[in-house]
Amino acid sequence: MSAGLKLAEFVSLSHLEILNKGRDYDSTRLTITDVNRPGLQFQGFYDYFDPMRLQVIGKAEVMYLKGLPEEARRKCFDDFFLYDIPALVIARELDCFPECLESARLHGRTLLRTKETTVDFTSQTIELLNRVLAPCVTRHGVLLDIHGEGVMITGDSGIGKSEVAIELIMRGHRLVADDAVEIRKFSNGLVGTAPEVIRHYIELRGIGVIDVRQLFGLRSIKNESQLDLVVNFEQWDNTKFYDRLGIEDHFIDILDVRVPCVTIPVRPGRSLASIVEVAAMNNRQRRLGFNAAEELARRVDQRADLGSGKIG
Known part of the structure; x- marks a missing residue:
């Protein structure tokens, strides 16, 4: 799991206005992917309050606070800022209450403001934090988008992964990452991308x-892709049995997610790019419910049953 997103970096990415820098502004990190609207807290309910979340107030909270006497409003903010929150963000570029600014300064809390509506800001923030804070691992390999399938080619250094990738790119498929693939885990699966410096x-x-983008154009690259299949290259071993039917499924665990995996033996004369293309298409068919190996086995069994007189 990521150590968190620096608050200062989040402020820059979200184009926030700084109304007050807290004492821990430079060291604070956002570590939770959700945000909180402290309406209940302004009414004194702190039983289920999570101060680790980014706090956001919008028009509803401001209208409630506006109806309170000045001293009651000051107490709301004093009680609120006693908690070690990462920051309070005022949405819609609404005016900041003087009591809010004074209390933030008194308690050393960070106070921010955005032009976005509350809904837009919270949804964008949750999406950003989900991406940044997602569990991440880096694997050696080449990730491509092949017919809409995210295929990561792995294998020993020098076995030909990049050469196959170039041939696939020339066939119209897209490069996501070469050499180092950053894989992040989201609720809907794994997503791979390239480190910024080698993208x-x-x-x-x-x-x-x-530079693939400069040489082949924008159609040849993709910034990220789902990871649907791992194709492992290994040197051909005459003593090893290689699966010729593909009835048995094989998987590899990445961040506790099972990803389909096939092993392709490498030797001169094999069109590896074509094989990887077929593997990608076959994986898509399997995911959609059609397994050619099982269909063939069913037909063979049916023919054997006919021959023995069990059917008909």
């Missing part, structure tokens, strides 16, 4: 590093 670049032995 769109690929290394080819004998040629060097090339």
